[in-house]
Amino acid sequence: MKKPTRRTFLHTGFQAIISGLGCLISGFSFEKKGPGMKTKSTVQGNFTPLKNPDYEPPYLESHRNGILKQRGEELWAIMENCRLCPRQCGVNKIKGERGFCNANAQLEISAYAPHHGEEKPLRGTGGSGTIFMTHCGLRCVFCINWEISQGDRGFDRTLREMANMMLDLQKKGCHNINFVTPTHYSPHILKAVDIAAGKGLRVPLVYNTCGWERVEILKKLDGIVDIYLPDFKYAEAEMADKYSSGADTYPEITKKALLEMNRQVGVATPAEDGLMYRGLMIRHLVMPNRVGGSKAVVQWIGDNLPKDTYLNLMSQYRPHYKAGEYPDINRRITRDEYGEVIYWAREAGLTNLDIQGYRW
Numbered sequence: 197m198k199k200p201t202r203r204t205f206l207h208t209g210f211q212a213i214i215s216g217l218g219c220l221i222s223g224f225s226f227e228k229k230g231p232g233m234k235t236k237s238t239v240q241g242n243f244t245p246l247k248n249p250d251y252e253p254p255y256l257e258s259h260r261n262g263i264l265k266q267r268g269e270e271l272w273a274i275m276e277n278c279r280l281c282p283r284q285c286g287v288n289k290i291k292g293e294r295g296f297c298n299a300n301a302q303l304e305i306s307a308y309a310p311h312h313g314e315e316k317p318l319r320g321t322g323g324s325g326t327i328f329m330t331h332c333g334l335r336c337v338f339c340i341n342w343e344i345s346q347g348d349r350g351f352d353r354t355l356r357e358m359a360n361m362m363l364d365l366q367k368k369g370c371h372n373i374n375f376v377t378p379t380h381y382s383p384h385i386l387k388a389v390d391i392a393a394g395k396g397l398r399v400p401l402v403y404n405t406c407g408w409e410r411v412e413i414l415k416k417l418d419g420i421v422d423i424y425l426p427d428f429k430y431a432e433a434e435m436a437d438k439y440s441s442g443a444d445t446y447p448e449i450t451k452k453a454l455l456e457m458n459r460q461v462g463v464a465t466p467a468e469d470g471l472m473y474r475g476l477m478i479r480h481l482v483m484p485n486r487v488g489g490s491k492a493v494v495q496w497i498g499d500n501l502p503k504d505t506y507l508n509l510m511s512q513y514r515p516h517y518k519a520g521e522y523p524d525i526n527r528r529i530t531r532d533e534y535g536e537v538i539y540w541a542r543e544a545g546l547t548n549l550d551i552q553g554y555r556w
Contacts, residue, residue, distance in 0.1 A: 247320075247371075247469035253400050255420045259393035267416045268386035274413075275301055281333040281379050282408055282449050296441075297333035297380040298348065304330035306350035308361045310370050315508060315550060317464075317472035318372060318402065318423070325365030325399070326374040327358070329381050334406045335441040336429075338525055342517040345377065355384060359391035366399050371471050372423065374402040379409060386420065400473050407478075408446050409453040414460070422474045423464065424457040426450070429481060431489025431496070439487070439525065447489075451496065454478065463548075464506040477506040482537050483513050485524045490537040498544030508550035509537055 258264040274280055275289040287293040289300040310323030318324040330350030332339070343349045362373045375385055389401065400422035407426035428450055430436040436446035457476050464475025480493050497505055511534045515526045541549055 247471055248467050248473060251400075251467075251473045253398060253422050253473075255389055255401060255422075256393055256398060258419050259390055264386060264390045264393065264420060267420065268383055268390060271383035271386060271413070271416055272301075275383060279410070280382060280413060282410055282443070282445055283333055284410075295333070295380070296335075297331045298346075299331040299380045303353045303355065303358060303381060303384045304348075304350040305353045305358065305361075306330045306344045308365065310365065310368055311374065314374065315425075315472075315477065317466045317470060318374065318425075318477075320371045320469075320471050322369035322371050324372055324374045324402065325362070325368075325370030326376055326404075327361055327365075328376045329378055331380060332377050332406070333380055334408055334443055334446075336517075337439050337441075337522060338513075338516055338519040340514065340516045346517075355388045356391060358384065358388040359395065359397075362388070362392040362397050363395055366397060370399065372400040372402050373397070374404050374425075376404045377406070378403055379405055379413075382413060382417070386416075389420070407450040407453060408443060410449070411452050411456045414453060414456045418460045422461065423472055424461055424476045425479065426454060426457060426476075427479045427481065428454065428493050428497070429488060431492035435487050435489065439522070451500070454497075455500065458501055458505070463502050463504055465504075465548075475506065476501075477508065479508045479510055480537075481510045481513055482529050482534050483525060484527050484529050484533065486533070487525055491540045494537065494541040494544045494546060498541075498546050503545045504548040505546065506548045506550065507541065507546055509534070509541065 255264055258267070271280070277286050278284070278289050278295050279286070281297065283296045285295045287295045289295060292300050294300045306328045308327040311326040312319050312323045314324040314326070328344060330344055330348060332345035335346055339345050365373060378385055389397070401420065402423045402425050403417065403421045404425040405427070407428050409426070429440070430446050433444040433447055437444035440446060454476070461475050464472055464477045466472055478497065480490065481488065482490055494507070497507060511529060513529050515528070519525050538549070538551060
């Protein structure tokens with residue numbers, strides 16, 4: 197059976213939402229309430245416990261001692277003069293103003309479901325419990341999920357509804373809760389996790405990000421996030437500026453963010469059951485014509501992080517969205533282009549590579 201891609205997963209998820217099936221998750225229904233779609237929790241089924249029953253996610257202790265709630269409120273206050281992402285556009289999201297990311301304080305979610313297309317230590321047998329957040333602050337011209345990140349495809353949701361999504365994914369046997377494109381909704385995530393933790397959530401949290409994160413914001417997530425899953429897209433400011441809407445600070449800021457993530461959670465190593473419970477897992481998308489600066493990316497990782505840092509070298513680049521307007525990225529990568537990045541990674545001394553979904 198062919199492994200589902202993120203794009204086919206999302207397409208199927210949207211069809212499920214539209215048809216009222218709750219994004220492929222039985223036991224979770226959508227109902228009309230006034231002018232918009234609202235969720236009604238009808239959680240069913242038996243909770244499938246973690247395969248490693250001895251692991252307790254740190255956010256549970258943060259919930260018990262009030263730190264989780266406090267951090268959520270601190271992040272929420274930042275939205276009055278928004279500085280959640282490196283663009284620091286300063287709009288008042290709480291008053292309804294929309295930032296560069298096109299989000300305000302109203303939580304918007306595009307889809308949620310068990311995802312069987314993520315890295316093997318995340319998906320296991322039960323899937324990774326993905327929640328796709330609408331909008332994005334990076335806005336890449338080649339984004340495979342541009343309908344969500346820049347096309348505003350999603351639904352207004354409350355914090356309690358988001359918490360119920362987490363609990364429902366846990367009920368379905370997902371091994372973790374995977375927040376996709378979380379940066380601009382980090383206050384909402386912490387507040388919703390606090391609600392869910394009080395109702396029995398106990399699977400690890402995955403912060404699935406573009407990598408372009410302010411260290412000041414990441415420190416608010418210390419002791420809450422179990423697994424960081426960042427991209428490291430570019431080594432050169434010029435390329436980030438060209439292909440990610442003027443984000444010329446991407447290499448500099450992402451390097452600092454990766455160091456902070458590693459400080460918080462350390463090296464990601466699967467447990468005896470094959471699942472990942474904690475650690476840093478980096479993704480690098482190999483792009484045509486060396487646009488991503490892959491050689492410099494893997495060399496920096498080898499020089500600044502542990503040699504056994506988990507690195508997924510992704511080969512699935514496709515020229516989506518506006519990529520056709522840029523000749524250098526208007527094609528798929530070649531076998532030789534992917535092979536040279538593997539060679540460079542090995543030359544950098546990296547020993548924990550995920551290649552085409554298989555570790556060596």
